[in-house]
Amino acid sequence: MRLCRFLLVLAVIAVAGGAVRAGGDDGKARAIRDALAAGQPVVLALAKELPGADSESETAADWTHYLNEFAAGHKRYKVVAMDAAEARDLLAEPPPLDDSYATIFVRSADSAVIYDGPVLEKAVYRAAAAYLDAPKDGQFDADIFAPISFRLK
Amino acid sequence: MAPGWIVPFGPLWGPYIAQTLVAQAGMYGGYELRWTDNDKLKKWGGKVQKGAAAGNFIHELQEDLAKVGCYDAKLDGDYGGGTRDAVMRFQWCVSKGTHKSSISSSLLKEIVNDAMIFVTGNTDHATARHLKAWVKDGFEVTGTLRVVAFGKFSEFRKSADFDKLDDPSVGDDDMVVHKDFVAGLAAINKAAADAGELFQVNQTLRVAGAPVGGAVVKPASKSQHLIGNAIDFNILHDSKPIHSSKMKWADMPQKAKDFITAVKAAGLRWGGDFADRDPIHFDAFLDPGGSDFNILYFLNQRTIQRRQPILRAT
Numbered sequence: 356m357r358l359c360r361f362l363l364v365l366a367v368i369a370v371a372g373g374a375v376r377a378g379g380d381d382g383k384a385r386a387i388r389d390a391l392a393a394g395q396p397v398v399l400a401l402a403k404e405l406p407g408a409d410s411e412s413e414t415a416a417d418w419t420h421y422l423n424e425f426a427a428g429h430k431r432y433k434v435v436a437m438d439a440a441e442a443r444d445l446l447a448e449p450p451p452l453d454d455s456y457a458t459i460f461v462r463s464a465d466s467a468v469i470y471d472g473p474v475l476e477k478a479v480y481r482a483a484a485a486y487l488d489a490p491k492d493g494q495f496d497a498d499i500f501a502p503i504s505f506r507l508k
Numbered sequence: 509m510a511p512g513w514i515v516p517f518g519p520l521w522g523p524y525i526a527q528t529l530v531a532q533a534g535m536y537g538g539y540e541l542r543w544t545d546n547d548k549l550k551k552w553g554g555k556v557q558k559g560a561a562a563g564n565f566i567h568e569l570q571e572d573l574a575k576v577g578c579y580d581a582k583l584d585g586d587y588g589g590g591t592r593d594a595v596m597r598f599q600w601c602v603s604k605g606t607h608k609s610s611i612s613s614s615l616l617k618e619i620v621n622d623a624m625i626f627v628t629g630n631t632d633h634a635t636a637r638h639l640k641a642w643v644k645d646g647f648e649v650t651g652t653l654r655v656v657a658f659g660k661f662s663e664f665r666k667s668a669d670f671d672k673l674d675d676p677s678v679g680d681d682d683m684v685v686h687k688d689f690v691a692g693l694a695a696i697n698k699a700a701a702d703a704g705e706l707f708q709v710n711q712t713l714r715v716a717g718a719p720v721g722g723a724v725v726k727p728a729s730k731s732q733h734l735i736g737n738a739i740d741f742n743i744l745h746d747s748k749p750i751h752s753s754k755m756k757w758a759d760m761p762q763k764a765k766d767f768i769t770a771v772k773a774a775g776l777r778w779g780g781d782f783a784d785r786d787p788i789h790f791d792a793f794l795d796p797g798g799s800d801f802n803i804l805y806f807l808n809q810r811t812i813q814r815r816q817p818i819l820r821a822t
Contacts, residue, residue: 400724408726411796413779414786416731417740420714427721436725455784475752475788476710476742477669499753 383435384445384507387461390433396487397461398426400436400474403452418456418473425480432487447506459505462487467505468495535636537565542630543592547585566591569631572639573598577648577810592629593802599627600803601649602638627799651807653713653736654687654821655679661693663700665744667710675811677818684713686736686804690821692776692792693739699770703763706744710788712736716809730796735804738791743767755780755787 390397400422406415426434442449450457456473460483468486470479479499486495495502539545539553547566550557566585573579578601579594602625624634631639658666658681666681673684685693689712700707714733732738742749743764750764757765757780772778777793779786794801811818 405725406728408729410728411730412782412784413731413733413738413789413791414782414784416728416733417779417786417789419725419728420731420733422725423723423727424719426724427719430721434724470753472753473784473786475786476740478742478749478751479753481669499751 383437383441386433387435387445387507391461391464394463396432396463398432398434398483398487399442399446399459399461400434401439401442401450401452401457401459402436403439403455405436405438414455414473414475417475421474421477421480424477425474429480429484445507447508448504450503458483459503460487460500461505462489462493463491464505466491467503468500469503470500535633535640536569536631537563539565540630540632540636541566541569541587543587543589545587569636569639570594572643575648576639576642577650577814578806580810593806595631595635596627596629596799597649597803597806598639598642599625599629599635600800601807602635603627604652648816649807649810650816650818651811652687652804653684653808653811653818654690655682655684655818656690656693656821657682658709660821661697661707663697663705663707664693665706665708667708667742667749669710671711673713673715673812675815675818677820683709684736684818685739686713686808687821689737689739689792692774692790695774695776696739696771696790699767699774702770703767705763705767706747707767708742708744708749710740710742712739713808713812715812716805729805730801732791732793732796735794735801735808737794737804738789740789742788752786752788 387397387399402415402418406412406419410416422434422436426432437445439449439452442452450459450469450471454472458470458474459467460470461467468483470483474480482496482499486493486500537552541552542554545551545554545566547562547564550560550562552560552563552565564585566587567583569587570579570581570583570585570591573591573594574583576598578597579591581590581594625638626632655677657679658664672678672680672682675684678684683693696707711733713736714731716727716729716734718727728734733740742751743755744750745761745764750760754760760768768778768780771790772781775792776790779789779791794804810816
């Protein structure tokens with residue numbers, strides 16, 4: 356009887372945890388959809404694992420720093436960070452994150468490019484901003500970005 | 509008047525020792541305060557002092573530590589981790605001798621030997637004497653940062669993306685680094701000159717915390733940039749920057765490889781060797797879990813927050 360009660364409690368906790376997680380993902384999905392519907396470009400910063408403040412990785416520190424600076428200086432974009440699990444839940448075709456990081460710059464629902472790897476310098480974000488601010492048929496810097504098909508689940 | 513028993517030390521040392529002991533007795537109740545001491549519990553020097561009158565010795569210590577810039581927490585009379593860290597910061601500054609050029613206190617000059625200060629976190633009498641002298645003279649800790657002009661290094665170029673640090677000591681064409689990293693910059697410059705590459709600087713010291721406008725991801729607190737011990741860069745090859753995505757070893761020009769190899773030989777870490785590659789980053793690694801890192805982080809970030817003067821590297 357006690358065991359049953361314990362298992363029930365565990366099950367409730369697991370379902371609640373799942374609900375919280377789904378709610379978080381759902382919130383991000385809605386924010387992305389709303390932004391695109393309003394004509395606001397979206398930037399999806401993906402990391403295998405989002406680094407914590409105590410991470411000792413210099414790569415994570417640089418990625419975090421330049422991303423935060425970019426987001427703070429470009430409020431006209433919707434910038435969303437997510438880990439690999441969230442990306443799998445949200446994106447129809449999540450990138451493999453071979454280099455642990457990738458950033459998808461979504462100009463509109465049918466126009467997006469990806470930077471595969473951690474963005475570690477402002478020059479990349481500057482090129483991305485040029486792409487995001489360009490007209491619908493504007494080109495991207497093929498030396499830096501690759502086209503990607505972007506679709507939410 | 510010196511107590512009679514001091515006379516055997518002779519006329520030269522007797523008065524000094526007497527002065528020291530008299531001064532010491534008035535410092536924090538004469539106790540060697542330490543971790544877990546507490547004013548309310550009348551626990552001083554590691555023991556509950558039964559029968560002693562009430563005292564605010566730890567509160568007084570915390571006040572003094574705050575005055576010299578080592579303590580920024582609550583003045584609560586409790587010798588907890590915050591107070592211990594603050595004492596360690598102060599002891600670190602004294603033992604490193606960063607203050608010597610500006611010392612004027614006669615007490616410090618004549619009585620206290622710097623070699624007596626150890627970084628323990630306990631307020632021994634030598635630490636107490638130094639601290640009181642600093643407070644008396646109005647000294648504050650200032651960290652280990654140094655301003656370095658780009659012009660000091662022939663192969664360095666300032667990136668258009670380089671952000672000048674907001675501090676009155678720093679000019680438009682200046683970088684700021686930890687003093688020990690200046691030698692690292694010199695090594696990079698020599699490696700660049702030998703390899704025939706130019707070195708474009710994107711960033712050195714980084715201000716901790718989120719940028720104005722908020723953060724999308726949690727800002728790092730353990731980066732070498734935060735103590736001034738790292739540099740982000742691009743190699744300028746034939747006058748064009750090699751961006752990070754092109755910094756794969758197999759694809760890099762030989763001159764760039766020679767440059768990286770020479771910098772590593774000089775003792776710096778290259779981010780291209782990290783598990784998650786960061787090929788436009790060099791640093792002089794200091795263990796972020798160690799007390800030196802934590803002390804430098806506190807002192808150097810405080811220098812920036814308070815807009816304190818920063819010495820120029822010679």
